[in-house]
Amino acid sequence: MRSRVSPPPLPPSNTLDRLWLTEAVRLREEHAGPLDDAEANRQARAQGGQLPERIEYRALWLARRDGLIDALRHWRQGARLAGLALVLLALFTGAGLAFAALGDGVRPVNVFWALGSLLGLNLLMLLGWLLGFLFAGDTGGALGRLWLWLSEKLSRDARAVQLAPALLAVLEQRRLGRWLLGLGVHGLWLVAMSSALLTLLALLATRRYGFLWETTILGEGAFISLTQALGTLPSLLGFSVPDIDQIRASGALTGGAETARQSWAGWLVGVMLVYGLLPRLLLAVFCLWRWRRGRAQLQLDLQLPAYRLLRERLQPSSERLGVSDAAPEQLHAPGAGAQLDGSEGxxxxxxxxxxxxxxxxxxxxxxxxxxxxxxxxxxxxxxxxxxxxxxxxxxxxxxxxxxxxxxxxxxxxxxxxxxxxxxxxxxxxxxxxxxxxxxxxxxxxxxxxxxxxxxxxxxxxxxxxxxx
The missing domain is CATH 3.40.50 (Rossmann fold)
Incomplete structure (x- = not known):
């Protein structure tokens, strides 16, 4: 025995998935031509509801028939694998930055070279993201595009080719792409900075490092001012900041006293936390808030030409306007199905x-x-x-x-x-x-x-x- 076709398996509350698959079907028809949708249209009309609901039902019916729902599941699996790969890359990157900044402890650490190693790449990428966000409308930078590319490759499903463009098209409606991919970018850098900070703490706890600064053309006053300026915010959180005498002593190419070592270590950790980790954390939380807020407002864009063409097929004028003329006294009786009235078992x-x-x-x-x-x-x-x-x-x-x-x-x-x-x-x-x-x-x-x-x-x- 064969059961009647059941409604699409996606839960009604999952608005994003419904719109995502609906847009994927639209893009597929846009590139490959109209699909064989007679049965899907009939099922959608029988389902009833407003036009957006019928369009979504039609798309979900076609998506299930043509394997797009399975492709979406494979794409999600690929996205998770891509995300895991990027997280592992971020962990190793952060740890590598910490090792490169402090070295093996044999030679004294140049504090500003160490600071540049720990924060330089992160701040440059953050500046690039901000410029792209403000001027170019960039949705996620290189990491965001890499994640989308890896997701498609790792899904290993040829039917998923339209899913990434469809997702971006749906998110563009509320300009949500920048917030979703921005969340991913800042989350990865948060992982990298956390890994760098933990590795930094582990190295400082298990090795003896001396700290110094070196210069050829600048005076010690510039280093004193810069060190104290960078340490202002960390000091509010309780991190130590070297005093003027300790800063001057660190420029003498000597290891310095034990208290100076601890002060420089506390200053380095505090600067790393305040200027490296906290900005990424705050931006990730902000992107998450904007993403959740915008996702709740997503809806079908009925102004798209493809959806306007579906109106007459899914919600005919006679259905929208009602009967405009009285029925004739005698109707033509077709040969098939004329005697069915809905009560037959x-x-x-x-x-x-x-x-x-x-x-x-x-x-x-x-x-x-x-x-x-x-x-x-x-x-x-x-x-x-x-x-x-x-x-x-x-x-x-x-x-x-x-x-x-x-x-x-x-x-x-x-x-x-x-x-x-x-x-x-x-x-x-x-x-x-x-x-x-x-x-x-x-x-x-x-x-x-x-x-x-x-x-x-x-x-x-x-x-x-x-x-x-």
Whole structure:
């Protein structure tokens, strides 16, 4: 037995995922042309709701059919692996900066070379991010683009090619891309600075370092002023700052007293914390706040041309405006599905039967006859009815003398997804006619590929009672 197609698996509260997949489908159609969406449109119309909800439902239905939901899961896995790789890179980078700044302890540490090693790259990248943020509208700098590129490569799914552009397109609506990727960039640098600070503390705790400053063209007054200026904010947090005598003594190319060593070590750690780690922490928190605030305001942009074109297909004018003319006294009664009113628990329908074949068979009163589907209009009308009023059981009669071509298989699949349980009835040939065994085998293979039960015996008992 085959169950009716269920609603898209994404939770209704996950607005970002719904919009993300909807935008991915739009980009896919923009690049590859319109998708085969007749069934998706029908399901969306049957689902009801406002136009944005129908557009999202249609996109999620197509995304599930075409594997985009699986591709999104693979992309997320790739994004996590890319994030983990970047975090490990940040950890090793931070530790490397600390080792490069202090060395092995054999030679005294030039305090300003050490400070430049610890903070120089971080401050240059921070300045680049700020300039890109203010003037170029950059969304995340080199690290952000590297993360997106790695996410796509590590997902190893060709269907995920539109996911990264779709995510950026959705986020651009509220200019959220800069906040999301900015959060990632500042988070990575926060990891790097934390790693550098912890490594710095570990080295200072386990090795004996002397500190000095050297110059050829500057006077000691410049170093005294700079050291005290940089130590002002750390001193407010309780970190030590070398006094003037200790600063002067450190310029004498000697190791200095023990108190001077501790003062320089405290000053270096304080400057590293205040000017290296705290700015990244504050920026990461700010980006997180802006990201959460903007994400709650995301919605579908109905002004996009692709969505305007979907309006008539998903929410026809007659549905939006209501009935404008009185119904005529007598309506044309089409051959397929005209007698279905939504109350049937079991339905029998036939596909492209030969006119000489006697139809319909004698049916129990509880089974409705949906006629014979011969043309596109009949198919569309019946599918619309079955989508709005899905029966409990549906039997699909087919003539196995015909070839099970792709169109017939697609129609059988669509019909089966409109009922809770479906079966295919392969009709016996009329008296005096033979059935090609190879053709019958083709039918069985085609129906097995659709995971549909099939039989050459009439399923009338099953239609009436639900069992054989």
């Amino acid at each position: 079991a339905v029998l329908v036939a596909i492209e039967l030969d006119p000489s074949h006697p139809w319909p068979p004698k049916l129990p009163k509880s089974v409705a006859d949906a006629g014979v589907l011969d043309d596109r209009e009949q198919r569309r009308r019946l599918l619309e009815q079955l989508t709005r009023f899905p029966p409990q059981r549906l039997a699909i009669a087919c003539d196995p003398r015909r070839s099970p071509d792709r169109g017939t298989r697609a129609l059988i699949g669509e019909l089966s997804r409109c009922a809770a349980q479906s079966r295919v009835w392969l009709l016996q040939p009329q008296a005096g006619e033979a059935l090609d065994s190879d053709r019958l085998q083709d039918w069985k293979q085609a129906l097995d590929s659709l995971a549909l039960p099939h039989s050459t015996s009439a399923p009338l008992t099953w239609l009436e009672s639900g069992h054989d």
